[in-house]
Amino acid sequence: MADYTLHEDPLSGNCYKIKLTAALLGIPLTIRQYDIRKGETRTPEFLAEVNANGRIPVLQFGDKLLPESNAACWYLAEGSALIPADRFDRADMLRWMFFEQYNHEPNVATLRYWLAFVGEAHLSEQQRAMIPAKRIAGEDALALMDEHLDGRDWFVGDAASLADIALYAYTHVAEAGCFRLRERRHVCAWLDRVAALPGYVPMA
Numbered sequence: 001m002a003d004y005t006l007h008e009d010p011l012s013g014n015c016y017k018i019k020l021t022a023a024l025l026g027i028p029l030t031i032r033q034y035d036i037r038k039g040e041t042r043t044p045e046f047l048a049e050v051n052a053n054g055r056i057p058v059l060q061f062g063d064k065l066l067p068e069s070n071a072a073c074w075y076l077a078e079g080s081a082l083i084p085a086d087r088f089d090r091a092d093m094l095r096w097m098f099f100e101q102y103n104h105e106p107n108v109a110t111l112r113y114w115l116a117f118v119g120e121a122h123l124s125e126q127q128r129a130m131i132p133a134k135r136i137a138g139e140d141a142l143a144l145m146d147e148h149l150d151g152r153d154w155f156v157g158d159a160a161s162l163a164d165i166a167l168y169a170y171t172h173v174a175e176a177g178c179f180r181l182r183e184r185r186h187v188c189a190w191l192d193r194v195a196a197l198p199g200y201v202p203m204a
């Protein structure tokens with residue numbers, strides 16, 4: 001098995017997706033930590049040697065570097081039961097992973113980070129002005145997930161897949177961004193199912 005290093009910040013749900021995927025598959029990871037609040041992913045060294053996009057997570061194996069959480073999860077999970085064998089289900093899984101990156105993470109994760117870790121008082125005027133739109137878009141994403149999970153155990157097919165891992169990471173901590181999670185009862189039942197998967201590890 002390849003030796004994997006995860007460049008990460010333990011506060012990040014995007015990094016947690018990769019740690020959860022690896023844990024569910026029994027793949028060991030070496031962890032290299034950065035503090036994004038101190039700008040440690042924006043140094044000239046990081047930009048030159050790890051990710052020119054200035055962000056974690058980055059999965060490293062040998063001299064290969066793979067940024068983008070969902071791409072890294074895919075790489076680790078290729079050939080496992082976390083990626084459906086059925087062609088349509090595989091594409092449907094990607095649909096939810098793209099939804100996570102476009103509709104969910106930029107709203108749910110960003111408000112969690114701003115409100116729970118930066119603090120509203122330290123936000124710029126521009127960031128503060130973006131809060132209401134992000135709140136509406138984040139609640140819409142959670143509502144759509146709740147509707148989809150009505151009568152289903154998992155996002156795709158009848159087993160957990162990377163779609164569940166990608167969406168779980170920031171959903172289960174959405175209350176830190178003041179999102180109304182508890183009233184989404186299908187989402188809450190699904191969160192419990194993910195947390196009961198063999199090998200599950202909690203976020204740091």
Ligand SMILES: N[C@@H](CCC(=O)N[C@@H](CS)C(=O)NCC(=O)O)C(=O)O
Nearest residue numbers: 012014036054055056057068069070
């Ligand atoms: N689409 C990327 C998003 C990566 C991202 O935004 N990472 C954040 C932490 S979750 C980061 O590194 N922020 C530090 C910065 O932008 O300086 C992914 O899914 O991996």
